[in-house]
Amino acid sequence: MIDFDKIINTGNLYNFHSHTQFCDGHAPMEDFVKEAIAERFTDYGFSPHSPIPFESPCNMSMAAVDMYINEFYRLKNMYGDKINLYMSMEIDYLGTQWGPANEYFDTLPLDYRIGSVHFIPSFNDSGKYIDIDGRYPAFKQKMGLYFNNDIKSVVECFYNETISMIEAGGFDIIGHFDKIGHNAGHFQEGIENEDWYNSLVMRTFEAIMDHHLIIEVNTKAYTEHNRFFPNIRYFEMLKKSRATLLINSDAHYPQLINSGRLEALKLLGLI
Secondary structure, three states: OOOHHHHHHOOOOEEOOEOOOOOOOOOOHHHHHHHHHHOOOOEEEEOOEOOOOOOOOOOOOHHHHHHHHHHHHHHHHHHOOOOEEEEEEEEEOOOOOOOOOOHHHHHOOOOEEEEEOOEEEOOOOOOOEEEOOOOHHHHHHHHHHHOOOOHHHHHHHHHHHHHHHHHHOOOOEEOOOOOHHHHHHHHOOOHHHOHHHHHHHHHHHHHHHHOOOEEEEEOOOHHHHOOOEOOHHHHHHHHHOOOOEEEEOOEOOHHHOOOOHHHHHHHOOOO
16 A cells, blocks of 8 residues: 555655556546656556446546556556556445456556546436546536436435545545546536535545545646636635545546646645
8 A cells, every 4th residue: 555645745746646558538548647747746656447347438448457457567667766666546436336446457567556436327227327527518418318307316326435435445545535626617617516416525535534535636627627626615624633634636638637736735734
């Protein structure tokens, strides 16, 4: 197990969430390593979207896993004297079908695991999981096709799936645990201000704390949308918690590996 607290305490030039050519990233792994070294990062982790049991344009294929592992070791051998590199996956939770606790991931030499919810079950197509994590126009279309435009039930399902993932275990870091708020807020303005929504977030946070998970503060949307995951309104709660906080950029482009991180670190009082 990586000593994340030690890494944090020795500096803030790290990132443990990034996506490259093996999933929906937009550059080869080596470009990210070179950028991290240029920015004087001390630690960098790769976390492609895990394989899942059906076709997805965002997830790596099962056939690509060995290529990913081999490329990681090549880069570690080449650049290991300049930066600490780590191999991971951001593992999708799909209820009883698939998730971080699946024994498949025990067969892989991963240094850590991120558990995230990007898919929830369709309301009118039994057993089919739908990606609700993309940009808003696609989300809006899916709301009509798969969820009867019932945004409250979609939000409740997202947080219930997240809590089920937490209880199933098998991962170290919980990724962007309130990300549904972004698309839900576009669909129904002000939804994140409603008491029932906040209760779901708090119930999820309590489950995270009960299971002693590392909490990711995800800065991917800061530059474009001026928001973090979790929402900045929960930063005081995070600051008072006993949880380890990792400030990750969820970078899909090398030039964005540090995007939003300094702002989040300042707001959390970590620098």
